[in-house]
Amino acid sequence: MSRKTMKRILVTGATGQIGSELTMELRKKYDGDNVVAAGHKRKPSEKLLESGPFEYVDITSKGNIEKVVKEYDIDTIYHLAAVLSATGEENPQLAWNVNINGLYNVLEVAREHDIRVFWPSSIAVFGPEAPRINTPQDTILIPRTIYGVTKVAGELLCNYYFTRFGLDVRSVRYPGIISSETPPGGGTTDYAVEIFYEAIRNRHYTCFVREDTVLPMMYMPDCINAALKLMEADSSQIKHRTSYNVNAMSFSAGELAAEIRKYIPEFKCEYEPDFRQKIADSWPMSIDDSVARREWGWNPKYDLASMTRDMIEKLKKRFAEGNF
Ligand SMILES: NC(=O)c1ccc[n+]([C@@H]2O[C@H](COP(=O)([O-])OP(=O)(O)OC[C@H]3O[C@@H](n4cnc5c(N)ncnc54)[C@H](O)[C@@H]3O)[C@@H](O)[C@H]2O)c1
Structure with a gap:
């Protein structure tokens, strides 16, 4: 070539x-x-x-x-x-x-x-x-x-x-990017990844933003x-x-916890906001990405339900294999 x-x-x-x-x-x-x-x-x-x-x-x-x-x-x-x-x-x-x-x-x-x-x-x-x-x-x-x-x-x-x-x-x-392979490296949306690990491992998570905090996320x-x-x-x-x-989905921390509870009913989430709450409060709750869709065909596949299903499936499998 x-x-x-x-x-x-x-x-x-x-x-x-x-x-x-x-x-x-x-x-x-x-x-x-x-x-x-x-x-x-x-x-x-x-x-x-x-x-x-x-x-x-x-x-x-x-x-x-x-x-x-x-x-x-x-x-x-x-x-x-x-x-x-x-x-x-x-x-x-x-x-x-x-x-x-x-x-x-x-x-x-x-x-x-x-x-x-x-x-x-x-x-x-x-x-x-x-x-x-x-x-x-x-x-x-x-x-x-x-x-x-x-x-x-x-x-x-x-x-x-x-x-x-x-x-x-x-x-x-x-x-905020949600994934199961490598833990996030110090962002304000890290809670949306940590919550999955803790829900599966301990059935409990203390979230560092308020329950009603809504941010845009992507799988x-x-x-x-x-x-x-x-x-x-x-x-x-x-x-x-x-x-x-570029947008994919928006949800509150509470809505994410509720979605996880569909798979792990005994999961409990508590909320203790720290300095990251102020950062989250200064960011958008949802994004208009119509320009990216129009100009180069951006079209996301995952929403809250399909992302949560896939995350839990992948993480449970890794836990079962002891792959952590
Ligand atoms: N993860 C998200 O939610 C998110 C959201 C918006 C934008 N981004 C952007 O995407 C990019 C990747 O983010 P990520 O989540 O993978 O971040 P990460 O923190 O997981 O990874 C960043 C990497 O940069 C490396 N790094 C730090 N200092 C360096 C240096 N001096 N020289 C070379 N490497 C260095 C670190 O070793 C780390 O592996 C970044 O530009 C970030 O701002 C990420």
Whole structure:
């Protein structure tokens, strides 16, 4: 295959919640050897190590990124390395350094080596001034978290690299991601994953947001599909080079607990809001993603009922196999 048709992909943040599953999907699609997983500090899983190349990359070092890009002749980067919202509030300086300087390094290497980039933004770009119900694609962006600030700045930087240098960079604003493979890494929506583990393990969970807290969420298969579908779209379809709203489902913490109780009737959930409640209260409750649907055919598959059924099935199986 020629360099033009063959995909050589680098995934940063490959040991994270999304990266660990996206890497495996990309390896299925493009062959293990063509997808380089890049981690940082955290030990990679056996699955990740055995299915293709693995490298340690500190995203704050442009030299680190460039070395791997040259060695593997990379033409596409899925840039997932980041510090998330809750961890970011505990260390804003680190969040700025990793999220902004990391993205800048990726974009610069991409510009110099003619590489396409996928980079996820987040619903954290919205602040209390934006409409909280059916939040539109284009609206006021005044986030209150450092994480949100880095995502707004990142979106503008991506748009700048597209308009100024013609760099093919694409992005979606993910809502909270729910998955059963790798635990989430310090976000405000982590409760929507932890609740499943605790419901199955202990029949009890203490949730760190109020029962009536409603946030937009997405199940991992849709999350992966959003990235793949956006990257496969023809360039002419991508009219927004900041980032696209993508929605799947919205529910309150109480509604999630009630859905889990359909499978585990004795499950008890208590609510003890902490500092993350304030972050959740500044974010949208639901997202208008009609622009993504229209421009590149975004169409999620999972809702609260089908996601819950699948999560419980997968986690119960893993518990039964002692695979934790
Ligand atoms: N998970 C969600 O709910 C969610 C929602 C919206 C957006 N996103 C975005 O999706 C992307 C991936 O998120 P995730 O949930 O997989 O996060 P995660 O925390 O699970 O993984 C992020 C990874 O980044 C790596 N990292 C941190 N500092 C680094 C550095 N200096 N150099 C290289 N790597 C470093 C960490 O090792 C970690 O594996 C992020 O950009 C995040 O903002 C995630």
